Amino acid sequence: MFELRVTPGGNRPIYRQIIDQVRQAVATGELAVGDALPSVRQLAEELVLNHNTVAKAYAELVREGVLDSRHGRGVFVAKRRRVYSAGERKRRLDQALNVFLSEALTLDYTPQQIEEAVTNWLDQMTTSKAKDSEVD
Amino acid sequence: MFELRVTPGGNRPIYRQIIDQVRQAVATGELAVGDALPSVRQLAEELVLNHNTVAKAYAELVREGVLDSRHGRGVFVAKRRRVYSAGERKRRLDQALNVFLSEALTLDYTPQQIEEAVTNWLDQMTTSKAKDSEVD
DNA sequence: TATAGTGTACTGCTATACGTGGTACACATA
DNA sequence: TATGTGTACCACGTATAGCAGTACACTATA
Numbered sequence: 001m002f003e004l005r006v007t008p009g010g011n012r013p014i015y016r017q018i019i020d021q022v023r024q025a026v027a028t029g030e031l032a033v034g035d036a037l038p039s040v041r042q043l044a045e046e047l048v049l050n051h052n053t054v055a056k057a058y059a060e061l062v063r064e065g066v067l068d069s070r071h072g073r074g075v076f077v078a079k080r081r082r083v084y085s086a087g088e089r090k091r092r093l094d095q096a097l098n099v100f101l102s103e104a105l106t107l108d109y110t111p112q113q114i115e116e117a118v119t120n121w122l123d124q125m126t127t128s129k130a131k132d133s134e135v136d
Numbered sequence: 137m138f139e140l141r142v143t144p145g146g147n148r149p150i151y152r153q154i155i156d157q158v159r160q161a162v163a164t165g166e167l168a169v170g171d172a173l174p175s176v177r178q179l180a181e182e183l184v185l186n187h188n189t190v191a192k193a194y195a196e197l198v199r200e201g202v203l204d205s206r207h208g209r210g211v212f213v214a215k216r217r218r219v220y221s222a223g224e225r226k227r228r229l230d231q232a233l234n235v236f237l238s239e240a241l242t243l244d245y246t247p248q249q250i251e252e253a254v255t256n257w258l259d260q261m262t263t264s265k266a267k268d269s270e271v272d
Numbered sequence: 273t274a275t276a277g278t279g280t281a282c283t284g285c286t287a288t289a290c291g292t293g294g295t296a297c298a299c300a301t302a
Numbered sequence: 303t304a305t306g307t308g309t310a311c312c313a314c315g316t317a318t319a320g321c322a323g324t325a326c327a328c329t330a331t332a
Contacts (some may be wrong), residue, residue, distance in 0.1 A: 012231075020238050026242035039307060051294045054293060055309070064242055072299035072307045082244060089243055095148075097257055101237035102156050105163035106202060107225055111258040119235055120255050120272060122247040149319060175278060186321045208328035242286050243302070 002031055002038075014049060018057035026066055026077055028125045029030065035077045076095050137165055138174075142183050150185065154193035162202055162213055164261045172211045173203065 002025060006017050008042045018065040037043070044051040050090050052133065061067040067082040069075045084092065138161060142153050161167040174177070176194065182186040194211050197203040199217040205211045222229065240250045 008291090015290080020235060023242045024234065027238060036226035040309090041306085052293085053291060056290090058308085066242060069308060070300085071309075074307060080244065084243070093240055093243055093245060093253065095174055095237045096236050097253055098160065098238045099156060100232050101254070101257055101261065102159035102163060104229055105261075106159045106200060107220070107229055108216065109229060111262055114253060114258065115251070117229065118237075118251060121237055122250065125237065125241075126247055130292080144320090147329085151319080176280090177278085188322090189320060192319090194279085205279060206279075206332080210278060210329095 002035075004043065004047065006049070015046075015053050015060075016055040017062055018054065022061055023056070023066060024125070029079050031077050033077050037075045037077070039074055110122075137169075140174075140183065143184070148210065151189050151193040151196075153224075155196055158193070158197055159202060160261070167213050168211045169213050169215050173213070175210055177197065 004021055005016065006014055008014055010017070012020075022031070032035075037058070038046065040051045040054045043049075044054045047054075048123065057076070058067060060068050062075070062078075063083070065078055065081050066077040067075050101114070102115075109117075110118070138155055140154065141152055146153070148156075156168070160171070167173075173194070174182065176190045177187045179185075180190045183190075194203060194205065197235055198205050198211070198214075199219070201214055201217050203211050204214040218225070239249070241252075244255070
């Protein structure tokens with residue numbers, strides 16, 4: 001079962017935390033294509049949040065192509081699809097990478113340690129569930 | 137010479153962009169220990185910003201241990217030092233890594249492509265200038 | 273000593289983001 | 303018909319981002 005945890009008052013906004021965790025769950029295969037997510041109000045009640053906050057997170061995930069929403073039915077994990085142009089896609093990766101590496105290097109981790117951490121996480125995230133991902 | 141570029145109205149706050157770029161410049165060695173940074177007002181004028189915005193970015197970098205500020209003299213690249221406990225340090229790395237990987241995987245990059253991108257950037261960032269970093 | 277440049281700390285103001293609370297409507301399903 | 307769904311509002315309070323201006327203490331240099 002898909003579990004979500006959230007910490008209000010953290011450095012990261014609540015709806016962002018939801019986005020991060022859903023992204024990760026989809027990436028690892030913990031949530032498979034077609035799986036239903038908890039309804040807006042149900043998840044809001046679980047996490048003691050306002051339903052608008054949950055809806056905001058879901059809406060962004062739909063915009064990103066991670067989720068599909070069907071009016072009156074619920075929200076579901078979407079079939080993999082590209083929502084950004086090639087340039088925009090690369091631009092977003094570069095920015096994310098730049099932010100991450102600057103942070104890691106500032107924390108005084110060595111390049112070796114960083115590469116190792118990345119590899120470990122990727123292994124951990126992708127070996128848990130088999131996934132078929134065809135990419136150009 | 138150390139150059140900075142900033143885009144207002146972007147998804148990332150201006151003072152954050154300054155922080156990111158200074159972090160990166162220090163990490164790559166483009167800015168060496170002891171180097172002076174542009175003064176608060178000078179940089180503010182260059183970037184057409186308020187000096188408070190620059191001061192805010194510098195203040196955070198001082199808090200992180202990246203910069204030293206000497207009253208009446210200026211701000212300088214600090215000698216490497218740890219400002220976080222071991223636990224906090226790891227916690228921050230994990231969060232940064234989680235955010236980055238979720239983003240990259242959502243963008244539909246494969247683990248192989250991600251590892252390659254990380255390696256390339258680290259090479260590019262660290263081969264430009266030699267750095268001595270002793271880590272436990 | 274006087275002056276200029278430095279970091280720092282305020283106050284006030286505007287705009288935006290975040291989150292809550294409530295209401296309402298259209299859709300789907302049993 | 304009744305219930306649960308996504309979605310779209312509005313109002314409100316709080317926090318963050320950024321600008322503008324002012325002020326003060328420090329440092330260096332003429």
